[in-house]
Amino acid sequence: MKRKLFPVAALARELGLPSEKISRDNDNQLVYCYDRFQETLPAAESKAFAAAHSGWTKKWGWRDARTPAWKKE
Amino acid sequence: MNKKGVEAVLGRGVEILDEFLPLKSWLLFPVLYSACVWAVRRVFDYRDRILAWQVWLDPEFVRTKPDEFVLHFFSGDEALGREYADELARGDLRTLRAAFPALYPLFGLEDAFLTALFKAEIESADYRAIVVEFAFRTSKARDDIRPAASNPDFWKALELIGMEAASLGLHLLKDEDVQNMIIALVKKPAGISPEIPPDA
Numbered sequence: 001m002k003r004k005l006f007p008v009a010a011l012a013r014e015l016g017l018p019s020e021k022i023s024r025d026n027d028n029q030l031v032y033c034y035d036r037f038q039e040t041l042p043a044a045e046s047k048a049f050a051a052a053h054s055g056w057t058k059k060w061g062w063r064d065a066r067t068p069a070w071k072k073e
Numbered sequence: 074m075n076k077k078g079v080e081a082v083l084g085r086g087v088e089i090l091d092e093f094l095p096l097k098s099w100l101l102f103p104v105l106y107s108a109c110v111w112a113v114r115r116v117f118d119y120r121d122r123i124l125a126w127q128v129w130l131d132p133e134f135v136r137t138k139p140d141e142f143v144l145h146f147f148s149g150d151e152a153l154g155r156e157y158a159d160e161l162a163r164g165d166l167r168t169l170r171a172a173f174p175a176l177y178p179l180f181g182l183e184d185a186f187l188t189a190l191f192k193a194e195i196e197s198a199d200y201r202a203i204v205v206e207f208a209f210r211t212s213k214a215r216d217d218i219r220p221a222a223s224n225p226d227f228w229k230a231l232e233l234i235g236m237e238a239a240s241l242g243l244h245l246l247k248d249e250d251v252q253n254m255i256i257a258l259v260k261k262p263a264g265i266s267p268e269i270p271p272d273a
Contacts, residue, residue: 021125024182025134032145072183072248 006033010056027068034065078241080254083109086234087258093221093230100218101259102252103189104231109251110185112235113244119235120228124218126186129178130211140166143173150180156200175207176200190214192252 009029037049053065061069086105094100104123111122128134147153147169148161153176160168178184179191188195190210194203221227243251 020122021128021178021182021184028146028181029142031149032142035145035149036141070183 005029006037009033013056013060024068024070027070031066031068075241076246079238079243079246080258082234082238082241083255084258084261086230086238087255087261089230089234090221090227093224093227094218098217100214100221102192102255103186103214104218105234105255105259106189106252107185108231108235109238109243109255110248112239115239117232119232120222123186123231124222126178126184126211127215129174129182129184130215132174135170135174135177138173140170143169146173146177146181152198153180153200156198172201172204175204179203186214187211189252192256 009026012026013023013030034053038046041049050065057065063069063071063073083105086108087101090101090105091098094104107123108119111119116122143166144161147157154161157169157172159165179187179195191203191206194200194206246254
């Protein structure tokens with residue numbers, strides 16, 4: 001379930017979402033998936049996922065792997 | 074940054090919006106504060122942004138969230154995690170899911186309008202009061218804003234106020250300062266506007 005959720009949420013962000021609120025909710029789902037993967041994936045997979053996730057979040061302008069730009073500091 | 078100038082612009086904003094939202098409406102603060110938030114982000118679709126919170130009143134949006142997402146939301150927020158520690162410890166999803174529709178738009182999505190609408194409860198960390206009040210207050214807000222929201226001049230006025238405040242350095246003020254400034258202006262007796270400084 002979560003393995004499908006992440007690429008769907010990442011794709012939705014790339015394609016653009018119809019409203020700011022939906023977009024924020026989508027970002028929260030990405031953070032949720034990130035946290036869950038970090039907890040559940042085997043070490044090697046988790047590392048590879050973290051590297052890929054970092055690439056995406058840099059592209060999206062997040063402050064770090066868990067903090068979208070719109071989140072209060 | 075011209076703090077006095079920003080205050081003067083927001084003061085004029087309160088006067089102008091008072092014509093659309095009659096008699097020092099309780100909605101002046103959330104509307105003007107959310108306009109400020111969006112002005113800082115340089116967006117011009119104020120209407121959609123300010124009314125976006127209404128999307129979350131549709132129960133379908135939260136009904137589809139998995140239990141794990143709800144748990145992650147509560148446990149991931151320090152203050153909510155503390156308040157709902159007992160429910161989290163015993164896995165009381167019934168209570169958490171009942172609270173989620175009210176708390177997620179505020180703390181998960183950081184909606185500016187709702188943040189202002191529940192400022193008192195947020196400041197006193199009375200999260201359970203938000204849950205109790207949410208349906209009534211948002212429903213009343215939706216009803217009370219409807220006449221103004223259907224008037225294009227209302228949105229035009231908000232955009233001009235936001236743009237002018239942004240041009241004077243609104244983005245350099247803390248959120249809290251902007252909120253307190255607007256609240257003070259809204260509470261001022263009618264007809265007493267802040268003086269406009271010569272360099273504004």
